[in-house]
Amino acid sequence: MNLEAVKPRRLAIGLSLALLFAVGFGLWLQARGRAGLSAMVAERSAIVSLNALTEIVERVGLEGDSLQGAVARYVELHDGVASARVIRFQGIRMMASTAPEDTGEQAAPRKMAREEKPLYDLGQSLRAAVETNVQEGRAFKTEIDLQKLPAGGVGLAGPVAEGDKIVGAVLIEAIPSVYQVGGASWLQALLVLVVPILLLFALVKVVGDRPLVLLLLAALLLLVAVFLHGILGLEALHEERMAAEAHISQELTLTARGLATILAQEGLTASPPLEPADWDVDRFRRPLGLVTESAVDEQAVAVREAGEGRSYINLMIPVTVAALVLLGFVGLGAAGRTGAALSRHRVAYFYVMPAMVAMILLVFFPFSYGILLSFTNSNVYNTDQPLSDIWIGVENFVDILTDFELVKTTEDGRVFNYQNFYWTLGFTIIWTVTNVAVGVSVGLFLALILNTKGLVLKPIYRVLLILPWAIPNYITALIWQGMFHSQFGVINQVIQMFGGEGLSWFDSPFTAFITVLSTNGWLSFPFMMVISLGALQSIPNDLYEAARVDGATRWQQFKTITLPSLKPALVPAVIISVIWTFNQFNVIYLVSGGEPGGSTEILITEAYKIAFEQYRYGYAAAYSVVIFIILLTYGIWQNRVTGASEGV
Amino acid sequence: MQTRRFAIVTGTLLIGLILVPLGALAQTELVVWHAYRGGEKAAFEKAVAEYNKAKGGSIKVSTLAVPYDAYADKITAAVPRGNGPDIFIYAQDRLGGWIEAGNTIEPLDFFLEDEITSRFLPTTMEAMTYQDTVYGLPLNYKVITQIYNKKLVSSPPKTSGELVANAQKMTDATVGKFGLAYAYNDFYYHAALMNAFGGGVFGADGKPTMNSAANVKALEYLMMWADEKKILPAEPSTALITSLFNEGKAGIVFSGPWFLGEIDAGVDFGLALLPTIDEAGSPMRPWMTVEGVYIGAPSQHKDEAYDFAKFLTDKPAGVIMAVEGRQTPANTAVYDDAKVAADPILQAFRKQVEVAVPMPNKAEMTMVWSPATTAMNVIIKKNATPKAAMEEAQKEVVQRIAALRK
């Protein structure tokens, strides 16, 4: 930290930027809160209207003669509802409609027209949702559908029940009156932005040239400003919330009165009595329990507000931290230095840019999305929900890493749990280590032999031995799978030739491991061989001459000259090979497919199956992040131990 | 040769130049995806050509063959984002998953008329139905049935008692001869026994029932066949079953239409119904895999797509798919056609499907296979009793399903 660079002017700029950032973000959040409040009121009013209409429809009955009349009267009474339609699933019929075009020949009740198919499908999906929720015993799928209409207004749909069954749906177009929520206090915001700066200058005069103290004071001013702004904003929001709830309570009263009128006009009994509070529900048709006709349940509202307040705080904390960092960055002069550096090295950045842009867009960005996904519960059922709704924090990681059930005891003995993360991890490590070991030893051995001086046919050997690497690996993986076929495969044929019994290679974990090891070993030795050959060829002969003159045996020459010279070439090759083998999807997937029972899965194939067979995208993403962290840790450790990247 | 080719090419170009503006006037283009190969593909394309001809240019259907391994992922990636086909053909096992994912398959209830639904086998319509809504028109079905070697088995057994008696006479494990050989370690094949005892994977309430008493009983019955009566080979891989049957070392095989292509020319085989299980009082009820024609939810031409789907599942197209494509269509009227009626293989599967049960199409079905296979392997290797193994499987399936519900 370069404290000499701390100057009042820099601190002031830093503080203003940080304040703008943090307070600006807070303002944005609060504005979103207010907009959310307004939207909430609109949504709840619309849902109340929908439920009230559904109440009438259910009391009159879908078959009732007076359904059309009752619905029409309802729409008349309600300013907020522009039109309403009631459909019945059986026979695909439109039972009532106040849409202007549904008059005369097209008057309800009638069969639904082709253009109305989406309404019918929507109704059926709501029915399926209700049945699912009953079966699951919890609120799993939304039972009310809400869509913004292109021409303005909101379209809602809700199920109509007859006894236990859902037999139809009610669809309304609502144009809820916009509920005005008080705006932000600009004076407040201005004060919060300007006052700390003025205070800072005042403090500079008082404290004098003590950089550390000034820095800390600036940070303190920032924190206080953000805190105050937050408190005041949340207070104001609370006032608005209570007013909104009162508004909804009034709506309930009005709607109930209107309904009572209609019931009387239609000659229907008002028993069981209307329960307006039950109309105020969420999209899962669970009563919110916040308001009744006459009163607002302050405690219940407070509980919900506490939840929203907590999420405000959760978001503001990282923002404030970022603001503090920004303050430090600018205050300590780093910003200025970065700008200068960027301009000084612009040629270098220009050269690197194409590759960097491509990597960021097509590699880092998708992976960051994957990281985000790993903190959620994303699966096939909730892909349309925003990520913040399905956020579960580190729960996926906890589930993965704390699953210690490696061995399952059943009545008849103990069985390995092949789906367990640690089994798969262990297997992946064994897989990687053995493969790299096999590849390096075979490759190095071949290179040493091929490097014999004056060996004829050397080019031919080299060419043929590269073939396993040259041929696309998904082809060779399938070929090896064919060769291990228990009936017709060549391996078993050879075994049987010498009197043995052919093995069922994919029926036991150990033999299945042999199959994938052979395949990958075969695929990877050429790479090691080429690297070793290159390194061997560059060792000058004089070294060996000198050693021989000194009387060293061949083995000693190998240990003291050959091996150390090979290290700079082999070590990076081993690192790359470890990374490639750890994530070698094709061989495992195509040769053994993880058989038997998932025992030969490596982490990456397991993650693939979790995503595409179990539909658990968030969990699979967490798996990938764990894979990444393991490899990263290995890379860092390996780097430190061998200083490999220094050489490169 | 050269001039002839040249003439054909120029002629086609000229005709095309004239027809294209005419056709482009009011032509709807539909795209259909499938994973057919060889004979099935040829038959399918013939049916499509018939449709295009019948429509005389107002609707033109083009097909795209997709490699089977990439097919499901391609649908999952492309269709919901609007980049998929208007129609695609797939089995019912992924239906639930795609419906839950949303914006993939269009519900068809609105279009359906009684005369359309009545042309299909009711169980095939069931396979296309998810949460009481119909999402596709069934095209064909596949079930396993009894395939026997006429030289070794004079009259195929009708009950399990007959089966066991005959098989025991035939079986001589020392020379590798077996009375009955089928891939009983594959849960799909075992389902026939399981359903006979009234077992199943999901109950009526949609919850998994892997460890139900009926399932355990079915497995114990299977092990009785294998251990006590010893009529089954020890490690039944599909390759082994095929080679046993071809070498005349297996009297009876339970398998499906895919097996028929593997039978050597020299083997005189016949098809018969799967036997009735005396102890269960019910015939063996195999799972049926139903291929359906689905309409993509983002399609811009749903009415035309539905028209094509109706054609494909109608009798004329069905006869083409049956006779040339060797499929067994879900349309019952197809079996009255002279050529189809005279085909013993098609008729045999038609009779078998009467007692078949549609495989569940729930999204959770994909999570059942792995625990089920593990359980089967463990039971067959006698590392656990059926009860214990199915308890494990039940726990695993419940856990996986719960993970999707958090």
Place this chain on the structure above:
Amino acid sequence: MKRSNITDEPAHLPIHVFLVIFTLLAIYPVLWVFTIAFSGGQSLAIADLPSDPTFLDRLRAILPWPEQVSLSNFKSVMTDQPFARWILNSAVVAAATTVLGVFLATTAGYAFSRFRFPGQRAGLMSFLVSQMFPGTLMLIPLYIIIVGWLGLGSTWIGLILVYATTSIPFCVWMLKGYFDTIPLELEESARIDGATPIQIFIKIILPLAKPAVAVTALFSFMTGWNEFILAATFMDEEVMYTAPVGLRFFVGGFSQQWGYFAAGSIIVSIPVVLLFLFLQKYLVSGLTAGAVKG
């Protein structure tokens, strides 16, 4: 086994014996593919075994020579589907991937080697680290980006972009190592003579780095030629499929047509093997010179 490269030579004969046996075993799978391809049939087995096979019968069944030689598999593969078109697609995509990959990797590698700038080590490490991302699970995000946002589904460009980017990290790492071995004096003197940086890069550095550039080209080509899942998902028209996608028709799902698969594999492998042979003299020096400072 004697291994040494000093003047008192080990006997060559045992070495040759070992090498011949090992090489035959190593290329046996390749020979097996040739046998199945030229056998005209679809079976995995080279020869059908009689019910009580003798040792000789079994030996015949593993010798890589078909019972009858026939070209029918090759004919079917090329005529039953537009295999030639698929190979052309693969060729275009792989060639363009090579050009783009070499361009991206050489520019970045040169910068990392010659310049010292803030974020250099971080940048280099990030390339290495990106190799650790499990790529198979990026299928859906990549689909959204390439087909959804950029609208490049069913085009060559979409695949080329992704493939070239995939090959960057390893190639940059390798190229940087190689550039590091080129002495700075060459550039200094050229600069004194008045050459611009770009001229120096193209006329002096690249020719000297031919081995490493060759290896980069080879890797980029292999990435573009051998990839399956992305090609199968991005391409919506049959004419746009690449060769690996076409090959998967033969062994996947319920079809096991090993004869067609083998014939197709040979056709698909030939270009990349030829390229390997053509560039193999550069392979050894290109991969290792950076590490072994000669």
